[in-house]
Amino acid sequence: MPDEAGTAATPELDAAAGHLQRAHSILVTTGAGMSRESGIPTFRGAREGLWSRFDPTQLATRDAFREDPARVWGWYNYRRGMVRAAQPHAGHRSLVRLESLVPELSIVTQNVDGLHQRAGSADVVELHGNIDRFKCFARDHPVDLDIPVVETTGLLDPPSCPECGSPVRPDVVWYGEPLPAESIGRAGDLARGCDVMLVVGTSGIVYPAAGLPALARSAGATVIEINTTTSELTARAVDLFLQGTAGTVLPALVRKVEGEARGGGPDTPSGQGSDGA
Numbered sequence: 001m002p003d004e005a006g007t008a009a010t011p012e013l014d015a016a017a018g019h020l021q022r023a024h025s026i027l028v029t030t031g032a033g034m035s036r037e038s039g040i041p042t043f044r045g046a047r048e049g050l051w052s053r054f055d056p057t058q059l060a061t062r063d064a065f066r067e068d069p070a071r072v073w074g075w076y077n078y079r080r081g082m083v084r085a086a087q088p089h090a091g092h093r094s095l096v097r098l099e100s101l102v103p104e105l106s107i108v109t110q111n112v113d114g115l116h117q118r119a120g121s122a123d124v125v126e127l128h129g130n131i132d133r134f135k136c137f138a139r140d141h142p143v144d145l146d147i148p149v150v151e152t153t154g155l156l157d158p159p160s161c162p163e164c165g166s167p168v169r170p171d172v173v174w175y176g177e178p179l180p181a182e183s184i185g186r187a188g189d190l191a192r193g194c195d196v197m198l199v200v201g202t203s204g205i206v207y208p209a210a211g212l213p214a215l216a217r218s219a220g221a222t223v224i225e226i227n228t229t230t231s232e233l234t235a236r237a238v239d240l241f242l243q244g245t246a247g248t249v250l251p252a253l254v255r256k257v258e259g260e261a262r263g264g265g266p267d268t269p270s271g272q273g274s275d276g277a
């Protein structure tokens with residue numbers, strides 16, 4: 001795996017592995033950086049065809065859907081096509097591995113692509129919904145249909161709710177809509193109850209997710225950030241900062257945790273990095 005190469009062992013990596021190895025309960029939060037490494041452009045990122053003419057923030061609202069359902073449904077059809085074509089990367093898979101090494105691990109994600117679940121993670125809390133799950137516009141009836149992606153970058157009429165006939169929309173959180181109360185409540189509980197929180201690929205500016213590290217830390221957890229650059233959180237709420245992509249740092253970190261779980265504990269000399277093989 002080319003994306004797993006090149007992570008040098010550092011004191012921070014060793015320290016982070018030690019914290020994870022001793023933890024009973026781990027909370028991982030992931031943001032857009034995690035998905036970008038699977039080739040899913042950010043919301044405002046690369047857009048083709050009709051979609052290059054629209055501001056995505058003007059498409060992801062109730063008003064936009066009411067005004068022109070085919071435009072908004074077409075945009076989400078296009079986004080779903082990109083999500084379905086993407087695959088979980090080494091970082092997603094490493095979190096599945098880590099889950100098997102520790103007593104409790106949960107993931108709270110701002111991403112709507114379901115890649116953690118596709119990788120095999122068991123406990124994923126979705127703060128912003130899921131682009132491949134649906135409900136009706138008028139009454140939020142859950143619509144349990146496998147709706148195929150259509151090969152188009154243009155307008156597309158949404159299907160109708162089998163229960164009330166209202167147009168079907170993606171079950172994601174649009175601008176101006178509240179986050180699902182149950183997900184927010186669960187995320188807060190997990191932050192307050194974890195021993196270690198791993199913050200991966202987030203800008204740290206979208207609340208309430210951005211408030212979780214400080215919440216975890218004030219409850220006594222160690223907060224470890226994995227990011228390509230420092231974020232809004234780094235100075236404020238982070239104990240250890242590991243620089244790099246999720247697809248590079250997570251595999252190296254989890255291999256180290258695994259080595260310590262098998263070996264004599266965090267004080268065992270690691271011996272020329274042989275555990276990185």
Ligand SMILES: [Zn+2]
Binds near residue numbers: 137138141161162164
């Ligand atoms: Zn309905």
